[in-house]
Amino acid sequence: MSERPLTQNMRPDGEALTIKEYERTGGYQALRKALKMPPKEIQEIVKNSNLRGRGGAGFNTGMKWSFVPMGNDAPRPKYLIANADEMEPGTFKDKMLIELNPHQLIEGMIISALAIEADIAYIFLRWEYRLAAARAQKAITEAYENNYLGKNILGSGFSLEMHLHISAGRYICGEETALLNALEGRRAIPRAKPPYPQICGLWGKPTVVNNAETFSNVPHIILRGADWYKGLSRSTDGGTKIYGMSGRVKKPGLWELPMGTSIREILEGNAGGMQEGYELCYLIPGGASTEFLTAEHLDVKMDFDSVPKVGSRMGTGTLVVIDDKTCPIGVLHNLEKFFARESCGWCTPCREGLPWVTSILEAIENGQGQAGDIEMLATHGESLWLGRTFCALAPGAMEPLRSGLKLFKSEFEQHIIEKRCPWR
Amino acid sequence: MLSEKETHEIEKELKQYKTRQAAGVEALKIIQRSRGWVDDEGIKDLSAILGMTPDELDGVATFYNLIFRKPVGAHVILICDTVSCWVMGYEKILSHLKNRLGIGLGETSPDGLFTLLPIPCLGACDKAPAMMIDEELYWNLTPEKIDELIKRYGWKG
Numbered sequence: 001m002s003e004r005p006l007t008q009n010m011r012p013d014g015e016a017l018t019i020k021e022y023e024r025t026g027g028y029q030a031l032r033k034a035l036k037m038p039p040k041e042i043q044e045i046v047k048n049s050n051l052r053g054r055g056g057a058g059f060n061t062g063m064k065w066s067f068v069p070m071g072n073d074a075p076r077p078k079y080l081i082a083n084a085d086e087m088e089p090g091t092f093k094d095k096m097l098i099e100l101n102p103h104q105l106i107e108g109m110i111i112s113a114l115a116i117e118a119d120i121a122y123i124f125l126r127w128e129y130r131l132a133a134a135r136a137q138k139a140i141t142e143a144y145e146n147n148y149l150g151k152n153i154l155g156s157g158f159s160l161e162m163h164l165h166i167s168a169g170r171y172i173c174g175e176e177t178a179l180l181n182a183l184e185g186r187r188a189i190p191r192a193k194p195p196y197p198q199i200c201g202l203w204g205k206p207t208v209v210n211n212a213e214t215f216s217n218v219p220h221i222i223l224r225g226a227d228w229y230k231g232l233s234r235s236t237d238g239g240t241k242i243y244g245m246s247g248r249v250k251k252p253g254l255w256e257l258p259m260g261t262s263i264r265e266i267l268e269g270n271a272g273g274m275q276e277g278y279e280l281c282y283l284i285p286g287g288a289s290t291e292f293l294t295a296e297h298l299d300v301k302m303d304f305d306s307v308p309k310v311g312s313r314m315g316t317g318t319l320v321v322i323d324d325k326t327c328p329i330g331v332l333h334n335l336e337k338f339f340a341r342e343s344c345g346w347c348t349p350c351r352e353g354l355p356w357v358t359s360i361l362e363a364i365e366n367g368q369g370q371a372g373d374i375e376m377l378a379t380h381g382e383s384l385w386l387g388r389t390f391c392a393l394a395p396g397a398m399e400p401l402r403s404g405l406k407l408f409k410s411e412f413e414q415h416i417i418e419k420r421c422p423w424r
Numbered sequence: 425m426l427s428e429k430e431t432h433e434i435e436k437e438l439k440q441y442k443t444r445q446a447a448g449v450e451a452l453k454i455i456q457r458s459r460g461w462v463d464d465e466g467i468k469d470l471s472a473i474l475g476m477t478p479d480e481l482d483g484v485a486t487f488y489n490l491i492f493r494k495p496v497g498a499h500v501i502l503i504c505d506t507v508s509c510w511v512m513g514y515e516k517i518l519s520h521l522k523n524r525l526g527i528g529l530g531e532t533s534p535d536g537l538f539t540l541l542p543i544p545c546l547g548a549c550d551k552a553p554a555m556m557i558d559e560e561l562y563w564n565l566t567p568e569k570i571d572e573l574i575k576r577y578g579w580k581g
């Protein structure tokens with residue numbers, strides 16, 4: 001069995017690793033090592049490991065850090081933020097990582113803070129993750145008690161404050177610039193980029209935002225090196241990936257597997273295949289804002305470069321399987337309703353367009369579709385596409401819609417012509 | 425007026441954040457914890473502490489899904505209506521809950537026991553369908569399990 005650095009030491013009983021257990025399995029050794037390294041060297045190792053951001057976009061993490069102003073002239077304080085807002089539909093990996101191994105995230109954050117010389121760190125967690133909140137808070141307290149956090153960490157001269165911020169719920173808070181506004185106590189509306197947060201972020205200071213899974217990889221990279229990390233992967237992206245699968249499969253769940261594992265291996269090898277009586281119709285590869293894939297794509301490798309070659313994105317890497325007993329128009333309606341409700345309302349195409357899309361889909365699903373509806377949906381697919389809206393929420397919402405219009409043309413027409421949903 | 429307890433807790437939070445405004449969401453949650461929801465008076469009193477206008481703070485309060493600006497029941501049911509739960513039987517669970525409680529989404533049962541609200545993906549996709557009651561997560565829901573749960577929270581119907 002291949003190595004699973006992020007999950008192999010987790011307890012089978014679902015309890016969190018205590019600080020003692022974490023230390024016994026090598027925990028905080030990477031921090032001791034990193035405290036002796038120059039920040040730029042940490043950045044370089046992480047860059048060379050080809051760790052790519054697990055929040056969905058897959059940007060090289062070390063590269064992202066390299067834009068932060070360094071040295072004595074840099075603006076202070078600098079901030080580091082773990083994005084654990086995790087509201088992308090079908091995504092449940094960060095929750096598991098925090099619940100079962102909160103110290104791994106914290107150690108990863110401290111090392112990353114070292115790499116950018118940050119002074120203050122936040123974990124931005126959604127309110128609904130109550131168990132994760134309790135465990136993260138306990139782990140932060142333990143880390144302070146052991147001087148992994150606070151002033152003069154382990155006598156190194158480096159100091160770091162860490163706080164847990166619990167949000168009050170809204171999908172857009174996960175967008176990194178909206179997240180900054182949320183942390184400042186404002187309406188969580190995205191900010192214009194540039195300037196990028198690395199230059200002008202929280203309260204106008206240099207800030208790095210990374211996903212919770214991204215940070216959880218960092219201690220292992222520092223301890224074992226970039227080459228080892230790249231060797232874990234079956235693709236050009238480094239490391240392992242926490243993949244997940246839900247829907248009508250026999251054993252839905254989460255698995256840490258080599259980056260680049262194929263969809264077939266995840267579906268058949270880990271999720272046990274489809275439940276009796278259900279057939280695979282299509283998949284949503286990485287959260288609601290990714291284009292659908294079908295049975296012909298089962299051998300596609302789940303990594304940041306392979307999935308775009310077949311017209312979608314890996315996104316968060318947690319797949320939702322849609323079966324033949326589920327109406328695809330109903331799925332689209334459900335997805336677009338989510339986006340319409342969670343749109344922050346800042347820019348007109350998204351604020352006005354998403355409710356329109358949702359109401360058309362609802363009408364079609366209920367047998368009240370009209371001639372011209374499909375064209376109107378396609379028009380929205382263009383007018384809410386990349387570059388037309390202030391942030392990536394709206395284009396993300398259009399990804400499933402655009403692929404649905406292509407894949408389910410006859411199902412759309414059938415609903416409209418027969419004035420009913422054939423699945424009900 | 426803010427109660428002594430509310431004021432005390434809010435002051436503690438103010439120390440955690442760099443600006444007064446940044447403590448706003450946490451402070452709204454404190455008021456909500458003690459009153460069940462955030463009333464107009466709460467907005468007015470809190471805005472003075474945070475150095476914001478009441479309208480500015482109301483703009484923040486109404487932005488977030490989990491700050492309630494209307495009264496809610498003794499227990500709040502947050503039912504996940506997002507894709508994995510929807511595929512795995514959300515509609516059946518919802519109609520069962522609606523029938524039992526006699527209310528729709530966004531409504532409170534006449535006895536004031538439950539408010540029923542939809543919530544985006546709870547991150548329990550492998551155990552769908554799921555919902556929260558107050559701070560507890562419940563999963564692999566069936567009509568029978570729902571009956572047992574609402575009884576546990578005091579449902580007499």
Ligand SMILES: Cc1cc2nc3c(=O)[nH]c(=O)nc-3n(C[C@H](O)[C@H](O)[C@H](O)COP(=O)(O)O)c2cc1C
Nearest residue numbers: 053054055083085086087174175176210211214392
């Ligand atoms: C609407 C929207 C929601 C997002 N939600 C999340 C989220 O919940 N968690 C997350 O890590 N990234 C989320 N992102 C991506 C972040 O903006 C950002 O790219 C990410 O946190 C960077 O971390 P990474 O480089 O480690 O991937 C979201 C983006 C958009 C447009």
Ligand code: SF4
Nearest residue numbers: 344345346347350391
């Ligand atoms: S695209 Fe939507 S979510 Fe993004 S800024 Fe515009 S209205 Fe807000």
